[in-house]
Amino acid sequence: MKKNISSQEKDQKIQHITECAEKIFYEKGFEDTSMDYIAMKADVAKGTLYLYFTSKKDLYYAVVLRGLKKLEAMIVQHTQKFKTGFEKTYEMARMYIEFFYSHREYYEFIVEYESHRAKDAEVNPFVRACYKESGKLFEILCAYITQGKEDKSIKESILPQKDSLVFWIQTVGLLQQLYLKEKLYKNMTDITSSEIIERHIEMIASFLKNDSTGQEG
Amino acid sequence: MKKNISSQEKDQKIQHITECAEKIFYEKGFEDTSMDYIAMKADVAKGTLYLYFTSKKDLYYAVVLRGLKKLEAMIVQHTQKFKTGFEKTYEMARMYIEFFYSHREYYEFIVEYESHRAKDAEVNPFVRACYKESGKLFEILCAYITQGKEDKSIKESILPQKDSLVFWIQTVGLLQQLYLKEKLYKNMTDITSSEIIERHIEMIASFLKNDSTGQEG
């Protein structure tokens, strides 16, 4: 009868480390975070880190993946309360943004990890998982818009594939900007982040929404 | 009136170093660039670098600032060829995007330096100058939109301050996303960056453009 720490215990340990690492990476970014510090904060020896993660990058991507999964869960759960494609699309955007406010720490990763792109993408399983996760999110959005056209809540002229991608990128980019340059934008005007986001959503909604619903019927 | 290396000579030296550093930072990014290497490429001693820049970051921000200034020059020069506020606004967006394609190296900085934001912002004069430079650009956009409302090329309902900020951020964010996540987006669909940008500009234009020009007057 081996000692074999139960898979459960092991998962707890992994989660514990990931959580600690998350906070630190969030505060300091990848480069300015040392394995020593993570170990200290997680209250384990440095070697233990390497027991569960093969490298610093590995641990980092594990954290990113965790954020993406939480995001997906939130979105899926929330949007299923709504009916029309327009509503679902609209709520998904809201949700994504909501996530930005309530989990800024994940957003940090989602933003930053991209700079480690390319090279790692092919080899690291965590990176691959991250890409896959992002893909899922996009497919959901795309599906909602398609549905919206079918149920007439979204304009006929909208191109689901292309426009969902444009909205997606605009929104991600906008949030990233607000996140990164809060300070800069504060210096420019006295308009708040919330106002900017609202206006952004308004623009998208007005572009999507089918106002002539039922008229022709 | 002896050796007194003329202020001119000094400026030349600074410019020379900045140019060399720029190329290297572009290729390798901040973390992967060493002062040793910059010194070697600039053909000066490492100590000389510290004669003109107080730290590696200082030199980095000097490079960023240089990029921003070039960008501003390009935009100002180009937009003055156009008349209406709408055209100027539209061309400014085009110009910004054009810059993205023709000077990816500066864009790299504009994107990357943001990650060092905050902490340095208050203290480093170069960072302050960068912020100021960005502010200028925004003010130009804002002025164009205002002008557009006056000359009726832009809708009455547009809010110059707020909407220019939204467009600005959307555009910067979109480009940043395309830059950082090219690979990711390529995996998602087969729509090209150009197509995304075009659609983005279309959306903004359609939101801004006053189609009822003069009609009701």
Added chain:
Amino acid sequence: MKKNISSQEKDQKIQHITECAEKIFYEKGFEDTSMDYIAMKADVAKGTLYLYFTSKKDLYYAVVLRGLKKLEAMIVQHTQKFKTGFEKTYEMARMYIEFFYSHREYYEFIVEYESHRAKDAEVNPFVRACYKESGKLFEILCAYITQGKEDKSIKESILPQKDSLVFWIQTVGLLQQLYLKEKLYKNMTDITSSEIIERHIEMIASFLKNDSTGQEG
């Protein structure tokens, strides 16, 4: 009389571990072999290794000892087929060399463990056993030469103690050299290891052999 893992079972375990370790040490050398890897390959827990061996070095010397014992067995078995002291001596040399070709892995140890010499010699029982084992081998050689003088197959002028030691050391050294510096020697000339060994044996044989057997008496 309960669990009492029989001494036999214990010995089997020790042997199993030693065998596994042997292969690995051979392939990778002492420094590049980790206890983790040995444990994995032996299919036991790392802790188990320390149950039977007090340290990595201990395990290493156990492996060396094993090699020496095999060598001794081979030599003893082979030489008893021959009669005269000269033949026995000659065959012992041949055997030692044969061992070198057919069990390079043991040779590796015999060579390498020497570098850890001295320090460990006094304390480690395995090291002591190794020394003792080597002593046995030498005594056998010495006895053969003595016998050779008695049976007139070996020259009268040979000094059994001293010359057996010289031959012994020459041969061990020669093989070690060939083993370590194959590459180097290959660069120097195009003479093969076999040729060198043959010539070496010829020299020794010519030095030992009594050609005037009984003739002049």
Added chain:
Amino acid sequence: MKKNISSQEKDQKIQHITECAEKIFYEKGFEDTSMDYIAMKADVAKGTLYLYFTSKKDLYYAVVLRGLKKLEAMIVQHTQKFKTGFEKTYEMARMYIEFFYSHREYYEFIVEYESHRAKDAEVNPFVRACYKESGKLFEILCAYITQGKEDKSIKESILPQKDSLVFWIQTVGLLQQLYLKEKLYKNMTDITSSEIIERHIEMIASFLKNDSTGQEG
């Protein structure tokens, strides 16, 4: 007028570090020597080590090379005092052995560095230089034996290439054995290293020497 520490000063520094490293490598061997310790003993910062040597191995091979060069110098200088090929050959062997006694520290390297062979051989300039240096030594020996055959001081039957290689390897191997296993051999008999060496040289000399000199003329 640059500061440019004169090439001389630089060489002194390199020599100083090499000397310190030599002692330590000698005492502890490659693996058990740390760059930290070398730096401490050399009274420089660790970084300084890397200013002059690209890696630990590099420094190590630099030390080995130094030993080989000293050895060559000693041999060349000494043997030129002698006339016949036999004498030169004989004195070269003596000299090599003498070196063994007076510079045991170099011998350690000459012996040990072989274990790092192969892999580094192609890339590291120091390793290449070591190989080259060893080659020189062998060629000298070979030339002496050839000369000996010409001047009739060495037997006609000797094969310069092959036999010089055999002697060379025997001698190197013998010394290595004495060096490594002093302790072991001391346990076996009470014959001293000197006696063993003397007998070894006797054997070689008797094999080489042409006793029938001039007889037939």
Added chain:
DNA sequence: TATGAATGAGTCTTCATTCAT
């Protein structure tokens, strides 16, 4: 007996910064 998770000292290496010249 056997396990294997945990440890943490120790390794090589890098590089921004300083300072004597």
Added chain:
DNA sequence: AATGAATGAAGACTCATTCAT
């Protein structure tokens, strides 16, 4: 003003050994 040798703190990662179970 310019140099570049010297520094040493900091980094990621390894692995023999221990010990609670």
